[in-house]
Amino acid sequence: xxxxxxxxxxxxxxxxxxxxxxxxxxxxxxxxxxxxxxxxxxxxxxxxxxxxxxxxxxxxxxxxxxxxxxxxxxxxxxxxxxxxxxxxxxxxxxxxxxxxxxxxxxxxxxxxxxxxxxxxxxxxxxxxxxxxxxxxxxxxxxxxxxxxxxxxxxxxxxxxxxxxxxxxxxxxxxxxxxxxxxxxxxxxxxxxxxxxxxxxxxxxxxxxxxxxxxxxxxxxxxxxxxxxxxxxxxxxxxxxxxxxxxxxxxxxxxxxxxxxxxxxxxxxxxxxxxxxxxxxxxxxxxxxxxxxxxxxxxxxxxxxxxxxxx
Amino acid sequence: xxxxxxxxxxxxxxxxxxxxxxxxxxxxxxxxxxxxxxxxxxxxxxxxxxxxxxxxxxxxxxxxxxxxxxxxxxxxxxxxxxxxxxxxxxxxxxxxxxxxxxxxxxxxxxxxxxxxxxxxxxxxxxxxxxxxxxxxxxxxxxxxxxxxxxxxxxxxxxxxxxxxxxxxxxxxxxxxxxxxxxxxxxxxxxxxxxxxxxxxxxxxxxxxxxxxxxxxxxxxxxxxxxxxxxxxxxxxxxxxxxxxxxxxxxxxxxxxxxxxxxxxxxxxxxxxxxxxxxxxxxxxxxxxxxxxxxxxxxx
Numbered sequence: 121x122x123x124x125x126x127x128x129x130x131x132x133x134x135x136x137x138x139x140x141x142x143x144x145x146x147x148x149x150x151x152x153x154x155x156x157x158x159x160x161x162x163x164x165x166x167x168x169x170x171x172x173x174x175x176x177x178x179x180x181x182x183x184x185x186x187x188x189x190x191x192x193x194x195x196x197x198x199x200x201x202x203x204x205x206x207x208x209x210x211x212x213x214x215x216x217x218x219x220x221x222x223x224x225x226x227x228x229x230x231x232x233x234x235x236x237x238x239x240x241x242x243x244x245x246x247x248x249x250x251x252x253x254x255x256x257x258x259x260x261x262x263x264x265x266x267x268x269x270x271x272x273x274x275x276x277x278x279x280x281x282x283x284x285x286x287x288x289x290x291x292x293x294x295x296x297x298x299x300x301x302x303x304x305x306x307x308x309x310x311x312x313x314x315x316x317x318x319x320x321x322x323x324x325x326x327x328x329x330x331x332x333x334x335x336x337x338x339x340x341x342x343x344x345x346x347x348x349x350x351x352x353x354x355x356x357x358x359x360x361x362x363x364x365x366x367x368x369x370x371x372x373x374x375x376x377x378x379x380x381x382x383x384x385x386x387x388x389x390x391x392x393x394x395x396x397x398x399x400x401x402x403x404x405x406x407x408x409x410x411x412x413x414x415x416x417x418x419x420x421x422x423x424x425x426x427x428x429x430x
Numbered sequence: 431x432x433x434x435x436x437x438x439x440x441x442x443x444x445x446x447x448x449x450x451x452x453x454x455x456x457x458x459x460x461x462x463x464x465x466x467x468x469x470x471x472x473x474x475x476x477x478x479x480x481x482x483x484x485x486x487x488x489x490x491x492x493x494x495x496x497x498x499x500x501x502x503x504x505x506x507x508x509x510x511x512x513x514x515x516x517x518x519x520x521x522x523x524x525x526x527x528x529x530x531x532x533x534x535x536x537x538x539x540x541x542x543x544x545x546x547x548x549x550x551x552x553x554x555x556x557x558x559x560x561x562x563x564x565x566x567x568x569x570x571x572x573x574x575x576x577x578x579x580x581x582x583x584x585x586x587x588x589x590x591x592x593x594x595x596x597x598x599x600x601x602x603x604x605x606x607x608x609x610x611x612x613x614x615x616x617x618x619x620x621x622x623x624x625x626x627x628x629x630x631x632x633x634x635x636x637x638x639x640x641x642x643x644x645x646x647x648x649x650x651x652x653x654x655x656x657x658x659x660x661x662x663x664x665x666x667x668x669x670x671x672x673x674x675x676x677x678x679x680x681x682x683x684x685x686x687x688x689x690x691x692x693x694x695x696x697x698x699x700x701x702x703x704x705x706x707x708x709x710x711x712x713x714x715x716x717x718x719x720x721x722x723x724x725x726x727x728x729x
Contacts, residue, residue, distance in 0.1 A: 135624070136550055142630050143549035146541035147557060150601050153538065157598035158564050161575035168575060223471060231460050237468060239715045240475050246707040246718075247479075248659040250677040251700040255482045258697060264496030266481045300478060305722065312723040361568040364661040368681050380570040380662065387574050388666060397574045404571040411566050 162404070169397035188398035198399065201382040202406070204375060208291065209359035212298040216355055217348060219299065220306030225340075227307065228314045245304045253368035256297040260284060287375045294365050294376060302358070306351040313347020314340070349418050353411065360407050379403040482704075486697035493694055507698035516671040517699060520679030524703075526589055527675055528657045531596045532650050539604035540646065544634050546605070547612035548620070558609075565602045572598070573666040580667060587673045595663050600653045607652060610724040611645035612638065648721035651714055655707065676703050 169189065172182040192198045227238055244252065259266045260283040272279025283289040317340065325335045363380040370376045372385065380403055387396030460468070485493065487503040511517050545551055546558060576595055577586070585591035615638060623633040639646075661677045668674045674682075680703070683696045711718060 135630070139549045139630050140551060143545035143551035146545040146549070147551075150538045150542040150561075150605060151557070154561070154564050154598055154601055157595055158567060158572060161572050161579065162567070164579065165571060165575040168578060173578075222467070226464070226468060226471065229460065229464070233468075237472065238719070239712060240472050242711055242715055242718065243479065243708060244475055246655060246711040247704050248661075248677055248707070250661055250681050251482075251704055252478075254680065254696055254700050255478045258485045258693060259478060259481050261496070261693070264494050266477070266484075266496070266498070269496045269498070300474070308719055308722050357566050361570070363570070364677070364681075367661070367665070380568055383570045383574065384662070384666060387577060393574070393578055400568070400570045400574040403568050407566060407568050 162401075165397045165401055168393055169401050171394050173393040173397075184394070188394050189402070192395065192398050192402060197377075197382055198379075198402070200375060201377045201379045204291070205360055205362065205378045205380075208295060208298075208362060208378065209356055211291075212295045212302075212359050213352060213355045215295065215299045216303045216306045217310075217352055219303045220310050220351060221344070221348065223303065223307035224310035224314055227311050241304050241307065244301045247301065249301060249364040250368055252297050252301045253365050256293055256300070257284065257369055260293050284370055285374065290370050290374045290376050294369055297365055297369070298359070298362070302355065306355055309351040309354070310344060310347045313344050313350075317343045349414075352418070353414050356414065357407060357411060360410060361403070379406065479704075482697050483701055485693060486701045489694055507694040508702070510695050511699045511702060514695075516674075517676075517679055517683075519671045520674050520676045521703070523589060523673060524658060524675040524677075527592055527596065528654050531593050531600050531657045532653045534593075535597055535600040535604045535653055536646060536650055539601055539608055539649070540639070540642070542601075543605050543608035543612055544638060547609045548617075548638075549630060561602045561605055564598065565606075567599075569595075569599070569660070569662040570666075573663050576663070577666055586667060587669050589673055591667055592664060592673065592675070595667070596657050596660055599660070600657055603656060604649050604653050607649045607721055607724055608642075608645060611642060611649070615641055644717070648714075648717040648724075651710065651718055652721045655710075658707070 170183060170185055172184045172187075223241060227234065227241070247255070260268060262268055262280070262282050263272070265283075268279050268281070268283070270279075271277070281289055283293050321339055321343070322335065325339055330338070361380055362378045363384065366372055366376045366378050366381055367384075372378075372381045377385070379399070383396050383399035383403055386392045386399055390396075484498075484500060486507050487500045487505070488497065489502070489504050489506055492500055492502055542561075546554060551557075572595055576591075580586035580588075580591045585594070619637050619641070620630075620633045623637045624630075628636065659677070661681070664675050664678045665681070668678060671679070680696065680699050683692060683699060
């Protein structure tokens with residue numbers, strides 16, 4: 121034992137070096153795959169976006185500089201898709217955060233049947249997005265859907281509306297489908313945040329005679345902020361990339377085309393690889409800028425967490 | 431946030447199969463209004479499932495009237511789906527893609543996650559940031575160039591051509607989830623392995639991996655669900671039934687098998703592929719929760 125202690129420093133150094141070498145070897149495969157399949161294509165996308173490149177004319181390529189970007193930014197389609205994507209993200213993420221917080225508070229209460237509730241709430245998460253879109257489509261079919269049926273039976277407005285045939289209604293269905301599927305995700309992250317708050321904090325508040333509402337506003341919400349911001353970041357990034365829901369529900373009709381869908385349409389349906397690439401790079405940049413803004417202004421606490429983690 | 435798991439005993443977290451102990455604030459008597467909310471949440475989650483199953487059991491007039499209960503329930507739609515060779519191919523494709531992607535991602539990610547969670551390493555923060563940034567890429571940014579590259583090298587419309595890009599999005603998810611799980615394993619275990627003369631890799635293989643089996647299972651479920659669910663890459667990079675996975679096949683299901691009302695068959699197909707995932711959630715509910723929150727809160 122004594123000898124081992126004597127030689128400890130030299131041994132640690134050797135182990136340090138061995139560890140670093142091993143760490144490099146262990147991370148390399150993942151990093152190589154991700155670089156090859158993410159960074160290289162994105163670089164190639166940038167190159168494609170600077171060219172006039174059409175699959176229809178057998179890949180004829182002509183360097184056009186920023187023309188594709190200028191055309192995209194001058195087009196009504198891009199700004200419409202941009203606006204609709206943000207409208208969708210704003211509506212669905214705020215609903216998911218409010219509902220998710222309420223659900224998390226509910227799941228944090230001790231009552232009989234909490235386990236059942238947790239399982240039920242989680243079910244929509246497992247359903248694939250395309251199926252979730254189909255499910256909501258069937259509920260809003262004119263006359264034969266559950267919602268339209270019930271509304272018209274009760275004599276309420278909305279029963280005779282072609283929901284997916286009008287912009288406002290179609291957007292509402294898309295938002296509902298998204299809220300249905302992904303609120304559990306927001307709720308679970310916020311629930312994890314709730315469980316960090318110590319019981320003593322609440323006991324102290326109770327001693328001070330705070331009402332339940334005061335406790336919620338002055339203690340629970342501020343302490344939950346990091347979890348809520350985190351849920352907001354994840355959900356916003358996802359919502360800004362939205363594709364499946366409008367693709368299945370409306371095929372982008374009635375002004376529901378998202379940024380990703382517009383790029384897809386140019387690329388696959390119109391076979392305009394240059395334009396499609398420029399649009400996908402613009403989508404990429406938009407998502408990136410939003411995530412930087414989030415981390416900068418709302419995510420101070422996230423950076424603290426990251427620092428602690430290191 | 432990082433204290434989240436500190437007070438919990440470690441083995442419980444590593445097994446990830448047990449529900450974390452929760453504060454039992456108040457007694458199990460809920461305010462009636464809260465019960466109303468509980469019921470509302472349950473209804474909101476379950477009614478769409480009911481309607482999907484209901485639609486799948488209806489045919490003809492029963493379908494077009496939108497009966498709240500099928501007056502003449504029929505399994506005909508299910509028969510149509512199972513006799514559709516394109517659907518069966520899509521099912522096969524999805525299984526192959528999801529299983530291969532999940533397996534490969536798990537192997538590479540467990541290496542990377544161990545290095546990031548435990549080993550001394552240069553530029554660790556930068557690598558973590560890079561990995562996380564991949565998850566923020568919109569898939570369309572990859573899909574556009576992949577479409578061109580794959581057409582040129584012959585991977586377009588093949589299963590491998592889908593597995594490779596899906597792996598890129600599966601890897602960061604798996605690395606993040608596993609890193610936070612590995613951090614929960616007590617260090618003393620490796621220290622004692624080192625004392626016995628084990629190298630770091632042997633410590634990983636003989637000590638950490640066996641302990642991490644539940645964490646690996648949790649991560650596998652999350653990766654599997656996300657790969658199975660992915661749509662944009664699948665629709666951009668495939669064109670024939672030989673390579674199309676289930677979500678794309680369902681999205682294009684309209685009118686091919688039936689002329690007038692494909693809604694019944696589409697619903698039946700949706701039910702068929704949802705049942706296994708619902709069972710997965712029912713069985714592994716606690717695992718899924720721990721995986722989602724581990725990756726997320728720590729990420």
